[in-house]
Amino acid sequence: MALPEFKIAQLRHFVWVAELKGFHTAAEKACRTQPAISLSIRDLENKLSTVLFEKRNAKTSNTELTPFGQYFLPKAKELIAHHDNVAQDMALMSEHKTGHLRLASVPSIACRMLPELLSKFIADVPELHISFYDDNSEAVLRKVEKQQVDIGIASLPHEHEHADITFTPIWEDQLGVVCREDHPFAEVTELHWKELRKQRLIRNGTSRLLEDTEAEPLLSDSQFLISNMLSLIAMLEEGLGITTLPWFAFPKNNSKLRFIPLTTPKIVRHIGIVQLRNKSLSPAAEALASFILKNTNQDKTKDVESE
Amino acid sequence: MALPEFKIAQLRHFVWVAELKGFHTAAEKACRTQPAISLSIRDLENKLSTVLFEKRNAKTSNTELTPFGQYFLPKAKELIAHHDNVAQDMALMSEHKTGHLRLASVPSIACRMLPELLSKFIADVPELHISFYDDNSEAVLRKVEKQQVDIGIASLPHEHEHADITFTPIWEDQLGVVCREDHPFAEVTELHWKELRKQRLIRNGTSRLLEDTEAEPLLSDSQFLISNMLSLIAMLEEGLGITTLPWFAFPKNNSKLRFIPLTTPKIVRHIGIVQLRNKSLSPAAEALASFILKNTNQDKTKDVESE
DNA sequence: ATCTATTGATAAGGATTCCTTATGGCACTA
DNA sequence: TAGTGCCATAAGGAATCCTTATCAATAGAT
Numbered sequence: 022m023a024l025p026e027f028k029i030a031q032l033r034h035f036v037w038v039a040e041l042k043g044f045h046t047a048a049e050k051a052c053r054t055q056p057a058i059s060l061s062i063r064d065l066e067n068k069l070s071t072v073l074f075e076k077r078n079a080k081t082s083n084t085e086l087t088p089f090g091q092y093f094l095p096k097a098k099e100l101i102a103h104h105d106n107v108a109q110d111m112a113l114m115s116e117h118k119t120g121h122l123r124l125a126s127v128p129s130i131a132c133r134m135l136p137e138l139l140s141k142f143i144a145d146v147p148e149l150h151i152s153f154y155d156d157n158s159e160a161v162l163r164k165v166e167k168q169q170v171d172i173g174i175a176s177l178p179h180e181h182e183h184a185d186i187t188f189t190p191i192w193e194d195q196l197g198v199v200c201r202e203d204h205p206f207a208e209v210t211e212l213h214w215k216e217l218r219k220q221r222l223i224r225n226g227t228s229r230l231l232e233d234t235e236a237e238p239l240l241s242d243s244q245f246l247i248s249n250m251l252s253l254i255a256m257l258e259e260g261l262g263i264t265t266l267p268w269f270a271f272p273k274n275n276s277k278l279r280f281i282p283l284t285t286p287k288i289v290r291h292i293g294i295v296q297l298r299n300k301s302l303s304p305a306a307e308a309l310a311s312f313i314l315k316n317t318n319q320d321k322t323k324d325v326e327s328e
Numbered sequence: 329m330a331l332p333e334f335k336i337a338q339l340r341h342f343v344w345v346a347e348l349k350g351f352h353t354a355a356e357k358a359c360r361t362q363p364a365i366s367l368s369i370r371d372l373e374n375k376l377s378t379v380l381f382e383k384r385n386a387k388t389s390n391t392e393l394t395p396f397g398q399y400f401l402p403k404a405k406e407l408i409a410h411h412d413n414v415a416q417d418m419a420l421m422s423e424h425k426t427g428h429l430r431l432a433s434v435p436s437i438a439c440r441m442l443p444e445l446l447s448k449f450i451a452d453v454p455e456l457h458i459s460f461y462d463d464n465s466e467a468v469l470r471k472v473e474k475q476q477v478d479i480g481i482a483s484l485p486h487e488h489e490h491a492d493i494t495f496t497p498i499w500e501d502q503l504g505v506v507c508r509e510d511h512p513f514a515e516v517t518e519l520h521w522k523e524l525r526k527q528r529l530i531r532n533g534t535s536r537l538l539e540d541t542e543a544e545p546l547l548s549d550s551q552f553l554i555s556n557m558l559s560l561i562a563m564l565e566e567g568l569g570i571t572t573l574p575w576f577a578f579p580k581n582n583s584k585l586r587f588i589p590l591t592t593p594k595i596v597r598h599i600g601i602v603q604l605r606n607k608s609l610s611p612a613a614e615a616l617a618s619f620i621l622k623n624t625n626q627d628k629t630k631d632v633e634s635e
Numbered sequence: 636a637t638c639t640a641t642t643g644a645t646a647a648g649g650a651t652t653c654c655t656t657a658t659g660g661c662a663c664t665a
Numbered sequence: 666t667a668g669t670g671c672c673a674t675a676a677g678g679a680a681t682c683c684t685t686a687t688c689a690a691t692a693g694a695t
Contacts, residue, residue, distance in 0.1 A: 024415045026336045044672060057654050059673060064652095071422040072608055076672095084672085087608035088478070092421060096414045103410050107403045108331045114399060115378040171395070301379055301394040351643060364683050366644060371681095383643095391643080 025068035029104050032097045034061040035073065039094050042083040069093070117305035119148040124309070125164045126174035128250070129269035130192065130292055131155040134317070135174075142312050149305055157226065162186065165295050171306040173295035174313075189294040189310070191317050194267040196230055196288035198281045201260050211284040218242060221262035225253050227270055234286045239265075254278070332375035336411050339404045341368040342380065346401050349390040376400070424612035426455040431616070432471045433481035435557070436576035437499065437599055438462040441624070442481075449619050456612055464533065469493065472602050478613040480602035481620075496601040496617070498624050501574040503537055503595035504587045508567050511586070518591040525549060528569035532560050534577060541593045546572075561585070 030051075037047035038058060048055040066073050073090035086094065113119040126135060131153075143149060154161075154170065161175035165186060177188040198217065200206045206216075214236035223245040231237055245262065247253040250270070257264060258277045267290055271280045294310050296302060302310060337358075344354035345365060355362040373380050380397035393401060420426040433442060438460075450456060461471065468482035472493060484495045505524065507513045513523075521543035530552040538544055552569065554560040557577070564571060565584045574597055578587045601617050603609060609617060 024412060024419060027411065027415065028335065029333045045670085054655060055672075056656085056674080060653080063673090069418055069422050071611055075606060075608060088610040088613075089421065089608070092427070092610070093418060096417070100410060100414050103407060104334065105331060107407050108334065110403070111376055111400060112331060114396065115376050120399070299382060301382060301396070303395040303399075304378055306395075352641085360682095361684060362643075363645080363685085367682080370644090 027065070027068065027097075027100070029101060031061050031065050032101050034058050035065055035090075036094065036097055036101065038062060038074065038084065039086050039090065042085070044084065113148065115304045117149065117303075117308040118146050120303060120305045121150045121152065122172075122303070122305040122309060123152045123154075123170045124172055124174070124306075125154040125156060125161045125170040127158055127161060127176070127292065128155045129194065129267060130174050133269045133273060134192070138313055138316060141316070142309055146305075162295060165297060168297065168300075171296075171303055172310060174292065175295050176290045176292045177295065185298045187296050187298045189296075189314070190291040191293040191313060192269065192291070194269045194290045194292055196227075196265055196267055196283050196290070197271070198263055198283055199257055199266050199271055199278055200263040200281070201257060202277055202279055203260075204263065204279070206263065206281050207279040209281055212281050213285040214239060214283060217263070217265075221245075223247055223253065223256060223262045223264040225250070225264055225266065227267055228265060230267070230288055230290055231265065234288055236283075236286055236288070334372070334375065334404075334407070336408060338368050338372050339408050341365050342372055342397075343401065343404055343408065345369060345381065345391065346393050346397065349392070351391065420455065422611045424456065424610075424615040425453045427610060427612045428457045428459065429479075429610070429612040429616060430459045430461075430477045431479055431481070431613075432461040432463060432468045432477040434465055434468060434483070434599065435462045436501065436574060437481050440576045440580060441499070445620055445623060448623070449616055453612075469602060472604060475604065475607075478603075478610055479617060481599065482602050483597045483599045484602070492605045494603050494605045496603075496621070497598040498600040498620060499576065499598070501576045501597045501599055502589055503534075503572055503574055503597070504578070504589045505570055506564055506573050506578055506585055506587055507570040508564060509584055509586050510567075511570065513570070513588050514586040516588060519588050520592040521546060521590060524570070524572075528552075530554055530560065530563060530569045530571040532557070532571055532573065534574055535572060537574070537595055537597060538572065541595055543590075543593055543595070 034047060034051055034053075037050050038044055041047050041050065044055050044058045044062075048058045051058060053061075062073065069089075071089050072087050073093065075085045075087055110119070135153075139151070139153075143151065152170075154164065156164070158175040158178060161170075161173040162177075164170040165173040174191075176194075177186075198206060198212050206212065217236075217239055222239055222243040224240065224243045225246070226248045228240060228243075228246075231240055245256075247256060247264075253264060254272060254275070256262070265283065266280070268280060268282075269292070272278070294313065296306075296310070301307075341354060341358055341360075344357050345351055348354050348357065351362050351365045351369075355365045358365060360368075369380065376396075378396045379394050380400065382392045382394055417426070442460075446458070446460075450458065459477075461468075461477065463471070465482040465485060468477075468480040469484075471477040472480040481498075483501075484493075505513060505519050513519065524543075524546055529546055529550040531547065531550045532553070533555045535547060535550075535553075538547055552563075554563060560571060561579060561582070563569070572590065573587070575587060575589075576599070579585070601620065603613075603617070608614075
């Protein structure tokens with residue numbers, strides 16, 4: 022005979038009848054009528070081709086298990102417990118309350134936007150584990166492609182258009198000039214690239230944003246390249262020169278430095294969420310993506326213009 | 329939301345689709361049509377409120393799991409395995425191929441009938457564990473009452489009628505006289521109790537069967553009481569005297585001794601299966617009981633008369 | 636490019652299962 | 666001997682499952 026296939030509800034009914042010693046109380050607990058429980062138990066007995074409960078001709082009016090039923094009871098309970106564990110686990114998982122979320126982001130967003138976003142996001146999901154990596158855009162994209170990360174935050178260079186990657190733009194990050202507060206530029210509100218030619222310009226990791234723009238000549242003018250951001254800031258504070266930075270990379274609350282938008286050319290990099298095309302996100306990643314989307318839509322451009 | 333309740337078949341479908349990488353092959357394996365599998369999976373996805381399989385716009389035409397599905401797969405497999413373990417175990421149990429059977433019997437049946445019966449019974453149930461006890465009828469009954477034993481083989485004294493015990497008679501065991509082959513009785517085919525009065529009668533554990541019969545005076549005539557059966561036989565072989573024994577207690581294949589039925593009074597003890605009333609037997613015990621019944625019905629009386 | 640074969644999704648109907656209300660039978664109680 | 670509490674049974678409706686038939690999309694072949 023083929024192995025029977027138990028239904029979880031059926032097993033629950035059995036356990037309840039056994040433990041509450043009665044069909045009526047079990048029916049109550051199961052939110053069913055008593056005949057439903059009767060049929061359920063009978064079906065189970067047929068599957069096992071054995072009787073589970075003694076016939077009630079005993080003096081005690083309680084329904085009692087047969088030896089076979091006693092043998093079955095603990096196993097049924099274990100099976101139910103196992104099922105419920107899995108069900109609960111999967112429910113938590115699909116409500117992204119648990120699981121593992123791997124995230125990579127470019128440093129500027131990581132410093133400026135993510136701290137607040139992530140702390141809000143994880144506020145009500147204490148069981149969710151998050152692995153975070155920060156790196157430049159290409160590295161972030163690479164991690165996404167290699168599935169080392171579930172979701173990435175980066176800008177999308179043109180050479181990546183071909184890849185199996187979906188890009189959802191979120192932030193617009195405008196390039197500007199950074200100088201010390203006592204620099205003549207500190208007082209102006211916008212700058213033309215040609216105004217920079219007389220200045221001592223320090224290149225940095227973000228300088229290649231100037232490539233393919235009319236301001237490209239600045240790159241060859243430049244004498245310095247400082248790729249480490251902390252060193253760069255220190256040099257700028259020292260008055261060694263000026264540099265160009267995207268707004269998000271400009272350190273927040275820095276009192277010694279000023280950020281002046283570059284208006285000609287206006288260079289904007291679009292930063293957004295990067296994920297593998299044709300691959301669904303885990304519920305947690307999905308939740309984070311929509312959370313970011315929801316919590317940034319309204320101030321997408323304001324962030325750039327304000328302050 | 330209440331926890332979802334998975335169906336085992338549904339989980340199987342999921343695992344098959346995942347492992348065979350396709351709905352059609354899974355449907356084949358499940359002996360269902362492809363739409364059935366589609367619906368089954370969709371139902372599961374609704375329960376989990378998540379998608380399990382990537383949409384098939386990928387270049388590879390194989391259906392692939394989502395990360396969530398990958399996380400679910402091993403758990404689903406474990407749950408199915410657990411279920412099947414229990415189902416298999418219970419199936420074996422209900423076919424009495426496994427489990428534990430505790431049996432007590434009076435020694436005569438234990439020696440004369442059970443060896444053959446049990447060896448036949450266990451021939452095709454190698455996983456069944458049997459615990460066997462032999463003792464006199466009262467002790468057997470006590471073990472049954474105390475549920476130290478699932479089933480007993482004994483005769484039912486009158487003082488036990490009241491108890492919660494069911495008795496199914498199987499064998500009729502006739503009392504007879506045992507003497508050495510060179511004794512004058514050895515040649516006769518039946519005896520009257522009065523013929524024993526001139527003999528040296530040895531009492532034994534079974535002698536109380538004579539109580540409440542017209543042959544009761546024999547008990548007070550008797551000079552010896554030997555309760556150990558082996559010693560008793562040795563004494564008889566030595567020609568020390570004669571005794572009364574039920575036929576089943578008379579050692580099989582003993583060439584020195586003879587058994588002569590006592591015809592007046594004809595004393596018969598009924599031996600049968602003893603079990604607790606209102607308590608079902610385990611499948612193994614049930615099987616043994618009906619096995620014994622089936623394999624002894626036809627020669628119930630023949631055993632007593634023959635040889 | 637068109638055709639074909641294969642894949643999964645969808646719709647509609649029938650079959651099955653599940654659960655309900657109503658009722659029956661049995662044992663214990665008063 | 667009627668009453669009460671328990672489970673079993675019967676019959677009908679509701680929900681579920683599974684089928685056939687069809688669609689839509691893709692990949693490979695001609």
